[in-house]
Structure formats: C-alpha cells, structure tokens
Amino acid sequence: xxxxxxxxxxxxxxxxxxxxxxxxxxxxxxxxxxxxxxxxxxxxxxxxxxxxxxxxxxxxxxxxxxxxxxxxxxxxxxxxxxxxxxxxxxxxxxxxxxxxxxxxxxxxxxxxxxxxxxxxxxxxxxxxxxxxxxxxxxxxxxxxxxxxxxxxxxxxxxxxxxxxxxxxxxxxxxxxxxxxxxxxxxxxxxxxxxxxxxxxxxxxxxxxxxxxxxxxxxxxxxxxxxxxxxxxxxxxxxxxxxxxxxxxxxxxxx
Amino acid sequence: xxxxxxxxxxxxxxxxxxxxxxxxxxxxxxxxxxxxxxxxxxxxxxxxxxxxxxxxxxxxxxxxxxxxxxxxxxxxxxxxxxxxxxxxxxxxxxxxxxxxxxxxxxxxxxxxxxxxxxxxxxxxxxxxxxxxxxxxxxxxxxxxxxxxxxxxxxxx
Numbered sequence: 001x002x003x004x005x006x007x008x009x010x011x012x013x014x015x016x017x018x019x020x021x022x023x024x025x026x027x028x029x030x031x032x033x034x035x036x037x038x039x040x041x042x043x044x045x046x047x048x049x050x051x052x053x054x055x056x057x058x059x060x061x062x063x064x065x066x067x068x069x070x071x072x073x074x075x076x077x078x079x080x081x082x083x084x085x086x087x088x089x090x091x092x093x094x095x096x097x098x099x100x101x102x103x104x105x106x107x108x109x110x111x112x113x114x115x116x117x118x119x120x121x122x123x124x125x126x127x128x129x130x131x132x133x134x135x136x137x138x139x140x141x142x143x144x145x146x147x148x149x150x151x152x153x154x155x156x157x158x159x160x161x162x163x164x165x166x167x168x169x170x171x172x173x174x175x176x177x178x179x180x181x182x183x184x185x186x187x188x189x190x191x192x193x194x195x196x197x198x199x200x201x202x203x204x205x206x207x208x209x210x211x212x213x214x215x216x217x218x219x220x221x222x223x224x225x226x227x228x229x230x231x232x233x234x235x236x237x238x239x240x241x242x243x244x245x246x247x248x249x250x251x252x253x254x
Numbered sequence: 255x256x257x258x259x260x261x262x263x264x265x266x267x268x269x270x271x272x273x274x275x276x277x278x279x280x281x282x283x284x285x286x287x288x289x290x291x292x293x294x295x296x297x298x299x300x301x302x303x304x305x306x307x308x309x310x311x312x313x314x315x316x317x318x319x320x321x322x323x324x325x326x327x328x329x330x331x332x333x334x335x336x337x338x339x340x341x342x343x344x345x346x347x348x349x350x351x352x353x354x355x356x357x358x359x360x361x362x363x364x365x366x367x368x369x370x371x372x373x374x375x376x377x378x379x380x381x382x383x384x385x386x387x388x389x390x391x392x393x394x395x396x397x398x399x400x401x402x403x404x405x406x407x408x409x410x
Contacts, residue, residue, distance in 0.1 A: 048385030052351055057383055086262045123349030123376045129290040167266060171273045175281070182281075184289040184311070186359055188381040200383035 012089055014231045015240050021224055028221035035214025043207035050204075056120045061208055063113040064191070065215035070107040070138060071173050073099055073219070077145070078170035081163035091227075093159035094234065096166055097149060098226035102219060104142035111135060122186060130179035131187035134172060141169040291359050294338040297370070304364040311359040311378060315339060319354055332358060332370075344372040351377035 010016050043061035050057035077096050084092035114132070115125045126132065145162050152158035180189045191199045191208075198205040235241050255263070281288060291309035292302040302308055312332030319330040326345050333339040342360050352358065357378035362371045 050383045051385060053379070053383075060383075082263075082266055085266055086259050121349075121351060121377060121379050123351075124374075127290065127376065130288050164269070167270055168273045171270070171277050175277065182288075183285075184291055184293065186290055186376065186378055188379055191381045191383065199381045201385065203385070204383055 011091055012087075014091055014094070014235055015238075017091055018228055018231045018244075021228060025221055025224050025228070028217050028224065032214050032216075032218030032221050035210050036218055037214075039207045039209075039211030039214050043211060047204050047207050053121055056117060059113050059117040060191070061211050063110060063117060064208055065212045066106050066113065067110040067135070068212060069215055069219055070103060070110050070135070071176055072216075073103040073106065073223075074138060074141065074166075075170055075173055077103070077166040078173075081166035084159060084163040085167070090234075091231075093163070094227055094230040095223070096145065096159070096162055098230050099223055100142050100145040100149075100162075102223055102226070104139065104146065106219065107135065107139040107142055111139060127186045129185035129187055130183040131176065131185050134176040134179050137172055138169075138176060141165070141172065145169075294332055294334040294340060295336070297340045297364065297368070298338040302364060304366060304368070307361065307363055307373075309359055309361050310340070310364075310370060311357065312339070314352070314354050314356050314358055316354045330354075332360070340368060340370055342370040342372050342375075344375055346373075346375070348375055349377040351379065 040061060044058050047058070047061075049055050077099050080092040080095045080099075083089050084096070111132075114135075118127070119125050145165055148165055149158050149162050152161055179185060180187055192205070232241055232244075291311040294310070294312040296302055297310050302310060310332070312334055315331040315333050319328065321328050326347065327343070328345075328348065329341060329343045331339050331341055342362075344360070344362075352375060357380065359376040359378055360370055360372035361374040361376075364370055
C-alpha cells in the first residue's frame, strides 16, 4: 500500500507525470501499431471466412476492439471522475477532458462497423434493440461530456460538473454489457468472455485477440499524447514548461 | 483519509447507488417493452396482440419453407423447438442468411387466424463463427442437421 500511496501522491504533480510518460508514449505507440498491423492483416487476409457470413464477418476485427474500448474508456473516465471529486487531482480532470473525444470517436466507429455488418447479415442497418440503443446512449454521453465542458466557462466548475456526469454515466456500462442476456435482442451475445471458451476456432479468435490488445495500446498512446499536450497547455505559465520548451527549441536548432 | 474527502466519497457512492437503483427500477418496469420481439411461446399463447405491428422471432422449421410458384411470396414456420410454432407469410426479399434452421425476426401483423403477415424479415446471427470446412460445406443442410445450431435466445 505504501508504494501505491506514494505513486498516487506523485500523480498529483502534472510535471512528474509529464516527465515519466515520455518513454511510455513511444513504447505504447510502437507495440500498438505493430499489433494492429499484425492482427488486421492476419484477420482480414489469412483468417478463414465464416461458413454463413462469408467475408463480412471480418468486420469483427475492428468492431469488437472498438466496442470493448468504448465501454472501457467510459469506465476509466468514471474512475477519474471519482478521483477528481474526492481528491481534487488536476490530472484526473485533464484525463476526462482528453478521453471524451477519443471515446466518442471509438464509439462512433463501433456503431458504424456494426451497421455495415448488420446490413448484409441481419438485413437492416439499424435495429432498436437493447444493445444497439444502449451503445447509442453511450455515444451521446461522450458528446454530452464535451458539450457540458464547453457550456461552463470556469474551468474548475466545468471539471466537477463533467466528473459528476462521467461517474453517473457509468451505470450505462453494465446495461450495455448484459443487455444481450437480460432482454431479447437481435444482437448476439459476446463471442469472448473470461470464463468460457471462445465461440470460434483459434485461427479466427487469435487475430481478434491481437487486435484487441493492439487497439488498447494504440488508444492508450493517443490518450497519453493528448494528456501530455493538455499538461503543457494548462501549465504553460510555469517555469518547468518554459525550461522544457527552451530545451526542445535548442535541441531542434542543433 | 480526512473527513472532508470521506464525506465527498460517501456522497458519490450515494449518487451512484441512487442512479443505479433508479435505472434498475425503470428498466424492470419497462421489461416487456425493452424486449425486441415476441418469442414463439408468446405468439402461440395469445400474449402477442393481433392487428397491430409487432416483431416476433423463432427458428425456421426444417422443411417448412414454401416459395410461391410465381412471385416473391414465401411462407414458413417459426418454432422454439419446445412445442410452440406459428406460420409466417411474407412477400419480398429474404436476407442472405435466411435458411432452414436459422434464427429469424419478422416484423408485421398477426391476422385473425394467427398467421404472421411479415413486412420485413431479419436474420438473427448467433455468436458462433466457423470456417466452411468445419461446418461441413453442405451449407443448406447443415443448419438442419446439427442440433447445436439452436439459438437459445428464442426459448424464453
């Protein structure tokens, strides 16, 4: 607990966070790009086609990672919201500010790929079942977080209001996850779970697993890059940012 | 943790708990309306209303699909494999995944003879994926031959 508490305490310093995450960003980007490249080529070219859906099933290699991330990012924002509201940690507010647009785009991709798959498979672009509707609500929650921040001019009040919405909105995540079990829906249940074997052979789910991990790394890198920019912007009148910038400029001239 | 932070944490727990309970109560109250379709059992036992547009679903009974000699008309029987079946009549294009033994959703009206007049037919795909060689190529017959292709979604 001692080490964890010390880490949490240090997180309170945006400068410390900025200093240590430089190398993380490189590592996450490299791993993410490598895995997504391998997983996508494997899944889109080499994996066998489905006996019923043919090639259109291959959209799961984008749909499943993005749908998964859409929920995970919202939960992460909810956790950051609790940290901001209880411990008033500035970096939690920056995390929510940076993650909301990323989550919105990822949710949008999940909805779009689902629609493109739905047309040839179900026979309809969109059906208002419990799963699709609750994911659409998630999309609007992301949009709402961004709109709410824009609507309140004072940064600190805006951050707290957004954090409350982020925390309350997490109620939607279990509804999304269990919608296919609780109600009769057109959307199928999950193909992956921690407790049961996958519902497809390894030559189909291995590339999917590679892509899921790769998308996580890539999105983490995007959020981290955004977070570092946000730190520089919000701390732009501090000595350490000016020093950092001076060092950067000297470096680029040399 | 100091008192102020603990109070804020308690407030958040109550806020989240309250929201969760509210959502649970609303969704429980809405239960029937959140379901996308009527399963065969509820069509047969009369829960599904006649003369209004509804959705129903079931598995296509093997050997029940009859295309009209001319035109796009087709009729078939949907079942839950538990003794409830009903007849569907549709004029129009069927989805690519429509085949005997497949899970299907139909939108339309139940007429007075409790035949479902479908205006739209959608295929319900289950969560199982497999390459053609594993499914045994004989695609038409496959869904009807293997009993494990039963989609449990319809057996409510």
